[in-house]
Amino acid sequence: MKAELQGIKAEAEDELRRIGSPDELETLRVKYLGRKGILSELLAKIPSLPAEQRPEMGRLLNELKKDITSRYEGAKTALLDMQRPKAVGPVQDVTLPGRRPPLGHKHPLIQTIEDIKDIFADMGFQVAFGPEVELEFYNFEALNIPLDHPSRDDFDTFYLKDDVLLRSQTSTVQIRIMEKQRPPIRIIAPGKVFRPDTVDATHSFMFHQIEGLMVEEGVTFGHLKGVLALFAQAYFGPDTRMRFRPSFFPFTEPSAEVEISCSLCKGKGCSTCGSGWMEILGAGMVDPNVFKAVGYDAEKYTGFAFGMGVERIAMLKYGIDDIRLFFENDMRFLSQF
Numbered sequence: 001m002k003a004e005l006q007g008i009k010a011e012a013e014d015e016l017r018r019i020g021s022p023d024e025l026e027t028l029r030v031k032y033l034g035r036k037g038i039l040s041e042l043l044a045k046i047p048s049l050p051a052e053q054r055p056e057m058g059r060l061l062n063e064l065k066k067d068i069t070s071r072y073e074g075a076k077t078a079l080l081d082m083q084r085p086k087a088v089g090p091v092q093d094v095t096l097p098g099r100r101p102p103l104g105h106k107h108p109l110i111q112t113i114e115d116i117k118d119i120f121a122d123m124g125f126q127v128a129f130g131p132e133v134e135l136e137f138y139n140f141e142a143l144n145i146p147l148d149h150p151s152r153d154d155f156d157t158f159y160l161k162d163d164v165l166l167r168s169q170t171s172t173v174q175i176r177i178m179e180k181q182r183p184p185i186r187i188i189a190p191g192k193v194f195r196p197d198t199v200d201a202t203h204s205f206m207f208h209q210i211e212g213l214m215v216e217e218g219v220t221f222g223h224l225k226g227v228l229a230l231f232a233q234a235y236f237g238p239d240t241r242m243r244f245r246p247s248f249f250p251f252t253e254p255s256a257e258v259e260i261s262c263s264l265c266k267g268k269g270c271s272t273c274g275s276g277w278m279e280i281l282g283a284g285m286v287d288p289n290v291f292k293a294v295g296y297d298a299e300k301y302t303g304f305a306f307g308m309g310v311e312r313i314a315m316l317k318y319g320i321d322d323i324r325l326f327f328e329n330d331m332r333f334l335s336q337f
């Protein structure tokens with residue numbers, strides 16, 4: 001009977017290897033494991049065996065049953081696997097909506113520069129640029145600031161070499177443009193400037209300015225006031241008032257500091273402006289010495305120039321109280337614009 005069991009085992013294994021469909025598998029199950037299957041029949045024969053053979057035969061039969069059952073289960077999973085449709089590559093649901101990449105926008109300083117540029121463009125001003133790394137001549141001498149003049153301190157900067165420096169004002173672009181072009185000239189020049197200032201809420205070693213220059217025959221202080229008044233009202237709102245206070249710049253004469261009524265409190269006085277007035281820029285009539293430096297006839301031409309700090313303008317417009325916010329790349333700040 002032992003030999004018979006081994007024969008059954010080999011036969012069952014062979015048949016299981018050849019299974020090709022669920023029907024065949026089921027037939028096989030009934031044949032070996034079914035209630036009237038081969039194994040049940042053998043089990044039924046045990047009581048008729050001699051008593052000393054019975055336990056051993058029982059054990060062998062049980063082992064065979066376990067073996068065939070586990071092979072049967074294995075063949076069943078293999079069949080199921082074969083029937084499942086196979087995906088090619090990673091499974092993708094093409095009906096899912098796409099992942100939108102976050103959309104950036106212009107930095108508030110660039111937006112401010114563009115807003116200001118648009119206003120002056122409407123008045124016929126063109127945009128001009130000059131280098132950030134400058135010769136001493138353009139930052140100082142040509143702007144009527146001789147080496148030993150105390151006002152040089154106001155425009156102190158970082159030196160790279162003896163006469164090469166980082167410009168501390170965009171007024172350098174006035175000279176560069178006038179050297180190349182003859183009047184009439186109407187330009188604004190935005191860009192970075194550098195000063196050895198300790199960083200705090202209102203100071204930075206780098207900030208942005210926008211320079212303005214208009215030169216032609218017959219330009220007066222009245223034109224300066226008119227142009228700046230139009231700008232202030234266009235940028236800060238139609239009820240903005242403006243006032244000029246006498247000041248000094250080596251490259252303009254006379255010179256003025258220009259203030260507007262506070263756009264936040266409408267001139268009543270608040271924590272941003274204090275007095276109700278906010279200084280927005282420096283300006284004046286181009287000094288004849290500047291015309292001399294670029295070879296213009298100071299008897300024939302007159303002109304005005306102005307310069308404003310972009311960060312300051314943006315801070316006043318939006319009520320921002322710390323200049324460092326512009327440079328920290330904090331999305332919580334930047335995404336508000």
Ligand code: PHE
Pocket residue numbers: 168169170171211249252282283284305306307308
């Ligand atoms: N360059 C001056 C500054 O940096 C501003 C200015 C420009 C003043 C043009 C008068 C005319 O403060």
